[in-house]
Amino acid sequence: MLISLDHITKTYTGDTGPIVAVDDVNVSVDAGEFVAVVGPSGCGKTTLLLVAGGLLRPDGGKVTIDGTDPYSLSGEQRARLRAERIGFVFQQFHLIPYLNVLDNVMAPALVTGETTARERAEALVERFGLTGRVGHRPGQLSTGERQRVALARALLNEPRVILADEPTGNLDGDNSDQVLQALKTFAEDGGAVLLVTHDPDAVAFAGRQVVLQEGRLAVPVS
Amino acid sequence: MKISRLVVQEIAHRFVNFVLAVIGVSIAVACLVASVTMIDAGKIQSRKLVDEGEIQSQQLVAKREQEVKDAGKKLNDEMRKITKGLGFNIVVLAEDEDIAAFHAEGTPTRTMPQEYVDRLANSPIVVINHLLPIVTKKIEWAEEKQTIVLTGTRGEVPQAHRDPKKPLLDLVPKGKVVLGYRLHHSRKLKPGSKLTINGRELEVVKCHAERGSVDDVTAWVNLEEAQQMLGMQNLVNAILALECNCATVDRIAEIRGEIAKVLPGTQILERGRKALARAEARNKAKKTADASLEAARKSGEQMIASRKAQADQMIASRKAQANVLVPLAVVGSFAWIVLLAVGNARQRRGEIGILRAIGMGSRDVLVLFLGKALLVGLAGGAIGYVAGFLVGTGYSGPLEQSLFDINWLLTALLMAPALSAAATWLPALVAAGQDPAVVLQEQ
Numbered sequence: 001m002l003i004s005l006d007h008i009t010k011t012y013t014g015d016t017g018p019i020v021a022v023d024d025v026n027v028s029v030d031a032g033e034f035v036a037v038v039g040p041s042g043c044g045k046t047t048l049l050l051v052a053g054g055l056l057r058p059d060g061g062k063v064t065i066d067g068t069d070p071y072s073l074s075g076e077q078r079a080r081l082r083a084e085r086i087g088f089v090f091q092q093f094h095l096i097p098y099l100n101v102l103d104n105v106m107a108p109a110l111v112t113g114e115t116t117a118r119e120r121a122e123a124l125v126e127r128f129g130l131t132g133r134v135g136h137r138p139g140q141l142s143t144g145e146r147q148r149v150a151l152a153r154a155l156l157n158e159p160r161v162i163l164a165d166e167p168t169g170n171l172d173g174d175n176s177d178q179v180l181q182a183l184k185t186f187a188e189d190g191g192a193v194l195l196v197t198h199d200p201d202a203v204a205f206a207g208r209q210v211v212l213q214e215g216r217l218a219v220p221v222s
Numbered sequence: 223m224k225i226s227r228l229v230v231q232e233i234a235h236r237f238v239n240f241v242l243a244v245i246g247v248s249i250a251v252a253c254l255v256a257s258v259t260m261i262d263a264g265k266i267q268s269r270k271l272v273d274e275g276e277i278q279s280q281q282l283v284a285k286r287e288q289e290v291k292d293a294g295k296k297l298n299d300e301m302r303k304i305t306k307g308l309g310f311n312i313v314v315l316a317e318d319e320d321i322a323a324f325h326a327e328g329t330p331t332r333t334m335p336q337e338y339v340d341r342l343a344n345s346p347i348v349v350i351n352h353l354l355p356i357v358t359k360k361i362e363w364a365e366e367k368q369t370i371v372l373t374g375t376r377g378e379v380p381q382a383h384r385d386p387k388k389p390l391l392d393l394v395p396k397g398k399v400v401l402g403y404r405l406h407h408s409r410k411l412k413p414g415s416k417l418t419i420n421g422r423e424l425e426v427v428k429c430h431a432e433r434g435s436v437d438d439v440t441a442w443v444n445l446e447e448a449q450q451m452l453g454m455q456n457l458v459n460a461i462l463a464l465e466c467n468c469a470t471v472d473r474i475a476e477i478r479g480e481i482a483k484v485l486p487g488t489q490i491l492e493r494g495r496k497a498l499a500r501a502e503a504r505n506k507a508k509k510t511a512d513a514s515l516e517a518a519r520k521s522g523e524q525m526i527a528s529r530k531a532q533a534d535q536m537i538a539s540r541k542a543q544a545n546v547l548v549p550l551a552v553v554g555s556f557a558w559i560v561l562l563a564v565g566n567a568r569q570r571r572g573e574i575g576i577l578r579a580i581g582m583g584s585r586d587v588l589v590l591f592l593g594k595a596l597l598v599g600l601a602g603g604a605i606g607y608v609a610g611f612l613v614g615t616g617y618s619g620p621l622e623q624s625l626f627d628i629n630w631l632l633t634a635l636l637m638a639p640a641l642s643a644a645a646t647w648l649p650a651l652v653a654a655g656q657d658p659a660v661v662l663q664e665q
Binding site: 046047050053055056075076079080081082083084088090094095096097098099103107108110111112153 | 224225227228231232234235236572573575576577578579580581582583584585586657658659662663
């Protein structure tokens with residue numbers, strides 16, 4: 001099991017009292033699986049994704065990523081785990097505005113310091129059809145291109161897991177398909193993909209889906 | 223890719239932010255360097271001012287010394303001329319001269335051999351000078367029916383061991399006569415006038431002004447002629463001399479002792495008032511000269527002290543300015559960099575969030591901010607040093623020596639990055655400590 005979320009609970013402190021964002025959720029994603037978490041806005045999808053990514057400590061339950069509980073590690077070790085085993089793709093792309101396409105793709109290598117990162121980055125740039133845009137900055141790219149750069153960045157360190165939060169939310173149909181197909185391919189190659197979305201078209205690319213409603217699993221795994 | 227590339231790319235992307243930070247550091251460094259340069263320049267200028275003052279003072283003293291020397295020489299000469307009028311103050315008289323009769327008559331009555339004066343002149347005696355042998359006698363001027371003093375002199379006899387001195391009394395040539403006031407004035411005699419004294423025709427060569435003494439009724443003729451007129455061949459009845467202005471316990475006893483060794487049996491008289499007047503005049507001249515010189519020295523010292531005070535005041539003023547300006551500039555610059563760093567950290571929240579999410583540790587984030595701060599400090603230190611140095615040297619005016627100090631350059635290049643890093647430290651810590659989950663959820 002590459003991703004295991006076991007009885008995860010997360011509560012925020014709001015102005016009017018505690019808000020339960022995720023309530024006793026169990027999700028697991030095996031190698032080769034592409035799982036979509038769907039649900040309306042505010043149902044706790046993103047919170048669940050951040051918890052799974054080792055970015056948000058849950059109040060209860062256990063997280064295991066590729067056999068390691070990230071929250072049992074120190075902050076620096078957890079960061080290292082994220083860099084080496086997890087790829088993130090976000091709706092807002094989160095590209096670094098002053099780096100060109102190639103440097104953005106290579107950004108995870110800042111942490112690992114790998115010397116072969118450049119070749120892999122160039123291969124990813126070519127794979128996602130960005131060769132002609134290598135020297136361009138994010139501000140000079142279309143939204144589809146930006147998301148492809150983000151996807152290439154997520155894949156640079158050859159992670160075991162990809163966590164994607166509404167990656168197609170800002171994309172047109174063609175670009176969405178391109179991104180989702182890439183995620184599917186990643187899963188088919190033995191990785192694990194946990195996709196958070198409310199886009200029905202995106203769900204079609206997933207092998208199975210999990211529905212969240214008000215922080216709880218609404219429907220059993222289909 | 224390395225973090226340094228990220229730092230450089232970010233600087234290039236937000237260049238205005240970088241430039242503003244560099245300006246802040248530069249101003250602080252420039253204030254410090256300009257102040258230090260101006261203080262150093264002040265020290266050099268003050269040293270120069272004092273040195274010039276010392277040179278001027280030395281020149282003034284040297285000039286005054288020369289003036290005093292010249293004035294002293296002139297005064298001495300004038301005194302000599304004045305005291306010349308006082309005449310000789312040592313009188314060497316024959317062994318058998320009745321001193322009481324001499325005082326009563328005013329002229330000696332006994333004689334001694336003329337060669338006495340040569341003996342004295344050839345002796346190594348130093349306590350007297352200006353030796354003048356005379357024959358003198360009160361006689362009746364038959365042609366004018368007047369009692370006069372006839373004095374014969376051959377002029378001063380040079381002393382063998384002394385440099386020749388300007389004579390107090392000149393030689394009266396043969397056939398000539400020098401007349402006292404009472405002898406020429408009523409007769410309207412002038413140089414060139416002819417007259418006859420007891421049958422000897424003489425030509426007037428000089429007429430003295432009134433002296434109020436026996437000199438006014440004295441006629442000076444050549445010694446040999448006087449000896450003939452008075453029947454005193456090869457004899458003199460006094461040797462006049464001038465005692466030296468030597469400071470001894472008992473001057474006259476010393477003179478007597480010295481002369482007695484050469485001319486045993488002779489009698490020595492000192493005309494006290496004349497000697498005293500001469501010594502006082504000369505001593506006063508020396509005292510006046512010394513006082514003038516001392517005044518010049520004091521004036522020089524005052525000038526140097528005044529310049530030192532002026533220079534100290536200038537340096538103190540510059541230090542006071544620096545004591546206010548430099549801390550203000552450093553604090554202002556620190557606050558400015560903090561402000562810019564806070565703004566920069568806020569601007570980069572999303573970027574830091576994603577970098578943390580993809581695995582960048584908080585230490586790396588800190589390096590990201592502090593690396594930029596160090597570059598800001600280095601650039602600001604270098605620019606600030608150059609600007610401060612130019613301002614400092616420009617304000618101080620041209621100097622003979624360079625004010626460049628490698629230590630201050632190194633200080634600027636070390637302290638400016640330290641200042642910049644210190645100012646950035648807190649915002650960088652905040653940025654490094656921010657929760658990526660919060661940032662990503664916000665966006």
